[in-house]
Amino acid sequence: MAYKQESITPYGNGEExxxxxxxxxxxxxxxxxxxxxxxxxxxxxxxxxxxxxxxKPYKPQAILDIATGTGDFAIMSAKKLRPAKVVGxxxxxxxxxxxxxxxxxxxxxxxxxxxxxxxEHMSYADNSFDAITTxxxxxxxxxxxxxxxxxxxxxxxxxxxxxLELSRPMRFPMKQLFWIYSHTLLPLYGKLVSxxxxxxxxxxxxxESFPQGEExxxxxxxAGFSEAKFKRLTFGICTCYFAIK
Numbered sequence: 001m002a003y004k005q006e007s008i009t010p011y012g013n014g015e016e017x018x019x020x021x022x023x024x025x026x027x028x029x030x031x032x033x034x035x036x037x038x039x040x041x042x043x044x045x046x047x048x049x050x051x052x053x054x055x056k057p058y059k060p061q062a063i064l065d066i067a068t069g070t071g072d073f074a075i076m077s078a079k080k081l082r083p084a085k086v087v088g089x090x091x092x093x094x095x096x097x098x099x100x101x102x103x104x105x106x107x108x109x110x111x112x113x114x115x116x117x118x119x120e121h122m123s124y125a126d127n128s129f130d131a132i133t134t135x136x137x138x139x140x141x142x143x144x145x146x147x148x149x150x151x152x153x154x155x156x157x158x159x160x161x162x163x164l165e166l167s168r169p170m171r172f173p174m175k176q177l178f179w180i181y182s183h184t185l186l187p188l189y190g191k192l193v194s195x196x197x198x199x200x201x202x203x204x205x206x207x208e209s210f211p212q213g214e215e216x217x218x219x220x221x222x223a224g225f226s227e228a229k230f231k232r233l234t235f236g237i238c239t240c241y242f243a244i245k
Contacts, residue, residue: 004209005139010202017142018091018118024202025069025092028194032095033070035193035200036136039186047238048076048135050231051162054242055081058160060131064089066119066151067137071099071112073164077133078111087129089117119147127156135164139210148223152245161225161243167212169236178237182207212239 009017010024025032036044051073061084065074068088078086090096096114103112117123120143132151141147151161169175182204190200211219213230216239220228225243232239 001145003144003211005206006142006144008202008205008209010198017140018120021140021142022091024196024199025090026094027196028190028199029070029092029094029098031194033072033098035190036072039189043234043238044072044135047164047233047240048073049080050233051133051135051164051240052077052080054162054240055131055133055160058131060129060160061085062129062131063087064124064129064132064154066090066132066134066147067140068099068114069095069135069137071096071102071114073133073135074099074112075103075106075108078108079106083111083130086112088112088114089119089122090114091116091118119150122150122154124154126153128154129159130156131160131162133162136166138163138165139206144219145223148220148225152224155245157245159245161220161241161245163241165210165212165216165239165241166207167210167232167236167239168208171236174235174237216241217243 010020060081063077063083063086065077065086065088068074068090071088074086074088088099093116100114103109119141132155138144169178186204187200191197217228217230220243225245228243230239230241
């Protein structure tokens, strides 16, 4: 099944979506962390804590962080869950290069490693990981169903999936306030800081078109996960998903 956000691309230059997304994140890598924290008013840190808290009872020892970006989720997972290893994968080497510097500064180079991988075609064997995490990345996938099936494949039976994704608030007045914020301040500030006028317009478009809530739960189950559930955070600006293989 094709989803609306899969046809939305950053630059509309005719290249396949994954190539455009890779170029976009390479372009904005230098400003990504600053923009993320400022545009969310620092709440993204609390969202990650919520997603990681879901995994604590399971004590995963091998974690795969997909669309790892600059490694914030991987670093927090390593600190709070104390796994034997965390592997962060992404299609943007520019983002991961910054992540490697952050991991080194945190003294976690023995635990966290990075590798360029396309989630749709991962090189890992079946049942390789105890848990999979990803924050604010799945709406950029070129083929959501294929990527989720790959996640299910490399996750061991009983393994956990913990995902954060930005979403559309559904209720007044946050629905209206978020629309104003996302269509004015966010793209303007993103353009000024990142110097990429199209990147943050693209990111907002994918938030607005991405499946959410109950629809996403159904998509997880179709990919092979069970016990899928979700929790809306901060008036619905972000949604935290959890599923088990």
